[in-house]
Amino acid sequence: MALAMPCAVVSRAAAPDTSVTTVVLVRHAEKDTNFVGSDQPLNASGMLRARELARALGDVKFSAIYVTPWVRSRKTAEPIAQRQGDSLMIVVDAIEGTIAGIRRHSGQNVLVVGHSNTVPQILAALTGQKELAKLEVGYDDLFVLTLPRDLPPRLLHLHYGAPSEFVR
Numbered sequence: 049m050a051l052a053m054p055c056a057v058v059s060r061a062a063a064p065d066t067s068v069t070t071v072v073l074v075r076h077a078e079k080d081t082n083f084v085g086s087d088q089p090l091n092a093s094g095m096l097r098a099r100e101l102a103r104a105l106g107d108v109k110f111s112a113i114y115v116t117p118w119v120r121s122r123k124t125a126e127p128i129a130q131r132q133g134d135s136l137m138i139v140v141d142a143i144e145g146t147i148a149g150i151r152r153h154s155g156q157n158v159l160v161v162g163h164s165n166t167v168p169q170i171l172a173a174l175t176g177q178k179e180l181a182k183l184e185v186g187y188d189d190l191f192v193l194t195l196p197r198d199l200p201p202r203l204l205h206l207h208y209g210a211p212s213e214f215v216r
Contacts, residue, residue, distance in 0.1 A: 067155035069195040071174065072108070073167050074101060074160070075185045076120040078212070090123045093210070097187060100209040102127035104190075111156035113137045114146045116163065125161045143169050150174070154197070167191070175201045187212035 077094035090098060105128055113129050113136045115121040122137070129137045140146050143166055150158050162170060164185050172181035174193060180203075188211055192204040 067197050069150065069154050069197075070157045071150055071191075071193040071195065072105065072110075072157070072159045073162065073170060073191040073193065074124070074208075075164055075167050075187055075189060076116075076118070076124040076161055077101070078187050079120045087119050089119050094120065094124070094187075097209045098124045099127050101125075101190075102131055104208045105159070106131060108157055108159075110136055110159045111153050112149060113159040113161070114140055114149055115161045116166070117141050118163070121161045121163070125159065128159065143173070146170055147173055171203065175203060 076090075077097035078091050079088040079094060080091040081088065082091075083089060101124065110128070110132055113125050113132075115125045115137055117139055122139070125137055138149060140149060146160055146162070146166075147170060150160070160167070160170060167185045167189075168181050168183040171183065171191060171193065172178050174195065188207045188209050190206045190208045192206065194202045194204075196202075
């Protein structure tokens, strides 16, 4: 089911600019909870989901793919990065770095592979809707955020791959 959620931001008095930045945000795919250590890799379901993400977004041309230093984030983005060019993958270790990176790609498409706690914070920061920071994000959640230069952001909440339950 897709939900469109309107977002409000302050508009400028100048004539509207039609350039739109599109940000696709997902949580990393399923991690191997049996792995000993903090940098858990993807499990078999996670590897399938990563390939499904690449299939679902295969026709979208991204100018950048932002991931975190954690292997589960990088491996989720890897199949789509391999299709479009490994050089697109940019590792950032802070939410602020991701947001700054997105702003450098004005008018382009950007993919962000984050975590259950970072995806909601990024959505809240980019839309100005603080309540989004409290979202629970499952492995199958996919957010498409359009950021028109002179209009309010628009958020579409979709799902991809096999249904998942929210798991931290």
